[in-house]
Amino acid sequence: MKKDIEDKIEKLRESINYHDRRYYVENRPEISDQEYDRLMSQLKKLEDAHPELVTPLSPTQRVSGEILEGFESVEHRVPMLSMDNTYSSDEIREFDKRVRKNLQVDKVDYVVELKIDGVSISLLYENNKFIRGATRGDGFRGDDITGNLKTIRSLPLNINPKKDMKIPTLFEARGEVYMPRKEFSRINKRKEKNNEELFANPRNACSGSLKLLDSSMVMERHLDMWIYGVGYVNPAFFNTQFDALDFLREAGFRVNPYIKKCHSIEEVIEYCKEWEHKKDSLEYDIDGMVLKVDSFSYQKKLGQTSKSPRWMISYKFPAERKETVLEDIIVQVGRTGTITPVAILKPVELSGSVVSRATLHNQDEIMRKDIRVGDHVLIEKAGEIIPQVIEPIKSKRTGKEKKFRMPEKCPACDSLIKSIEEEVASRCENLSCPAQLKERIVYFASRNAMDIEGMGDAIIEQLVSKKMVEDYGDIYYLKHDELAGLERMADKSASNLISAIRKSKSNNLNRLVYALGIRHVGVRSAWILSSRFKSLDNIAQAEVGQLEAINEIGPIMARSIFNFFRTKENRKVIDKLKRAGVDTITRNPLPTTLTLEGKTFVITGSLDTFSREAAEELIRQRGGNASSSVSKTTDFLVLGKDPGSKLEKARKLGVKIIDEKEFREILK
Ligand SMILES: [Zn+2]
Structure with missing residues (x-):
């Protein structure tokens, strides 16, 4: 009886694995989704009734269900070396020359592959079973991310060899995990809706996903992989890279269809150029091509330097540039008050996405490049999602272009913008600036600052969005009933928060000085300031020279402190703090010698x-x-x-x- 059930389960698993391969690897499903779901639910039912028969490699176990505390570090049996890059046809030819010279042959076959812009991984199989998956790490040791890799449906959990097919007892398949572009934009759209920080590009999104400790969350990211070679193999039945790829394909791995064997270096170059133009037609990002000497015995002869093999090299595509019109320059206020000029562009397609904005960094950069509103400009996107303005095309000027001037006032709060010479940045230093408010309060309440327990991100978010606070001074005027009315805030926790706020009033002055968020003033300088000047008033009145006279305070910090206390809005907030009874005088004598300096x-x-x-x-x-x-x-x-x-x-x-x-x- 039991044997019957075991057989049945085994048959179902085999069948599901087969259809997974047809669907996710070969892209030619044989059965409908409903039929597939039926197989899966049959298997689940049997496994539920016989939990002792569940194995970790059953197709029902792609998500492990447990949340890890961290990843274990594992050693690669054969190091995963990095690759040298080339950027031109000439450099590729030089590589070929070196290879032929070292081998003392006239002709070498190369295998040319797309360079997938993802995360390199190693998959270990023993006796036809997937036993471990790891990241590249430093090349010698990586993180064991077996559970996360299992969620990728194109990864074979078991290998079902066709008749007469020889499979090494122990071998390692290597490849690249990536996030398809469509999936990337789906996730970023959702993040945008939830007001979360966006992923910069699909590669970042992919590596971030593989670091998640809950594999059910990884499953939702719909990652995929291309397998491009082998690492450790025992015993080996193939002698060339191309044969190894054939083996991997036969064994059920997802091997990229555009891999090509080339018989001369000119053929290699032609193929690289072809993809340089076609790369945007793919549903995933590639940032170049990889060429490998095909013969394993040649590879062995060529060996490696300390960093990279001598038989493999990448060709990196040049960053794509486009011309467009710079229609306007606006300024944005960052979360810490930095004011960044942003170019508004006539929308243009660049590296597969439509670009309508580009960063201009700061006023100096705009002046240096002499970028004017109305200019035709060249823009470039080099790996990152935010494009850059490279230069104006001056020959296309009509004379109507306008030079940019940093506005005098912050667009978010109307207070005066300070330009800080030493950092070439412009800043809004108003503590109540709505563009910065949330981050300022988070900082104010943090552990090294006023240390207000219970004042978490979610609370601060609500306080700001409901306009219950306009600056951090208002924290001290919050009432119990106001707090208790917030989402996810029980009566008890409102009381706790009120008493934590009250308690923070009698913090040592150094905490307050740090919490104010004066640019460049860290924990330590806050402590020095409060022990030297004894009160906030004294610090506020200090001249730049007085501040600079202190050993550990340099000219940039001195200027920043001086400016801070001379901003009208900031003085208002400090008055608020004082009126609420926040201590602004050093009460406890502080030690004068820094016995633990630097420790x-x-x-x-x-x-x-x-x-x-x-x-x-x-x-x-x-x-x-x-x-x-x-x-x-x-x-x-x-x-x-x-x-x-x-x-x-x-x-x-x-x-x-x-x-x-x-x-x-x-x-x-
Ligand atoms: Zn502002």
Whole structure:
């Protein structure tokens, strides 16, 4: 009986795998979607009734259902080396010359492939089963992303060899995962609707998706892959790249149909040029071509440099340029107040998308290139989604073109724009500028600043959009009932938030100085300012020279501090803070020597004699940094009770670990 069920399940799986291949790999389905769904639901039903028969490679298990904490690092059996690039036909010819010279032959066959703009991966198969998938990583070690790769429907979970077909016991297929353009625009449209940050290009979207820890989310991204070769193979039954590709295709991998074997370098160049013109007709991005010496024994003879094989090279397409008319220049206010001029272009198609805007970076750049409104301009898109204006075509000028001048006032709030010479940037420094408000408040409430617990992104978003606050000073005037009326805000959490806000009023001055968000003033300079000047008023009145006289404050920061306190709108906000009772005077004497200067500490677990915040504050007061995660730059890990995963990481990285007693000694 049981044997019958097992057989039935096995048959269904085989059949689904077969139809997956027909549909996702070969693009010639044999059955209707309904018939396919019927097979799948039959299998699911049987597996539900016999959970002991579920295997990880069953087609029902493409999504694992568990959420990972991170990816494990794995070693590649054969390193995944990077490739050298060429940019012209001449460079390709030189490569061919080198190859023939090294091999001492007159003629070499090459395999030419499309260079897919995606993420390189390695897929390991043992006894016809997919056992592991990994990213390229640094070429020697990558991340184990098996679960995420399984969600890609064209990846064969099992290989069903045709009769007489020889399959290596253990082998590695290599390829590129990519996001089709259509999928990319679908996802970005959705992100735009949800007011989320957009992906810059399909490659970014693809690599971001493969890093997700929940494979059900990866499944929704509809990634796909092209397999372009083998890595480790044992035993090998093929002697050339072209034969290896044949094998992969036979075994059910998705191998790109445009791969071509060329018998001379001129044929290679011609094929590269052909695709340079045709690349936009594809449904995915390619950024060049790859040529490989076909014969494996030649490849072996040629060997590799420390970085890249001598038998393979890429030809990168030049970035596409187009001419169009620059109709206007507008300015945009970024989230931190930077004002960026943006070119409004007559819409033109460039690298597969319609372009109507391009960044102009800053006023200096516009002057340097002498770009004027009304100019014919050349634009270029080099890999990124935001196109650039390369140069004006001056010969096409009619004399009616207008020079650009940075407006004097911020388009979002009408306050005066400051140009900051040293950074060639223009900025709106108004704390209440609606274009910057949300980010400013997030910063103000953050852990290193006023540390207002419970004041998260979602709350701030609502406060700003409902116009309940116009600047961060207004936080201190919020009422319990107003907060309780917000979405996802219970009565209790409103009370907690109110008391967290109240508590923050008596923070040390250094926190407030940092929270103000004065450009260039970080945690440490905020501490120096508050310990030198003792009160916010004193800092506000300081002249540039006085500020600059302090060792650690340079001319750029001094000017930035000076400007900040001389902006009318900012003074208004500071008055608001004072009236609300926010402490603006240094009360606790601060240590004067910076005994921990330049040292970075991370605290894990709970300490007996300090709260974590207090401990971090003490570190900062002594000139050290307190960080929340362990990295190569961490000097000390302070070990409290019930430490987390930071301990293991610190051990791995060889970070010095100290206990609370040793920590107290260091503070003395
Ligand atoms: Zn503004």
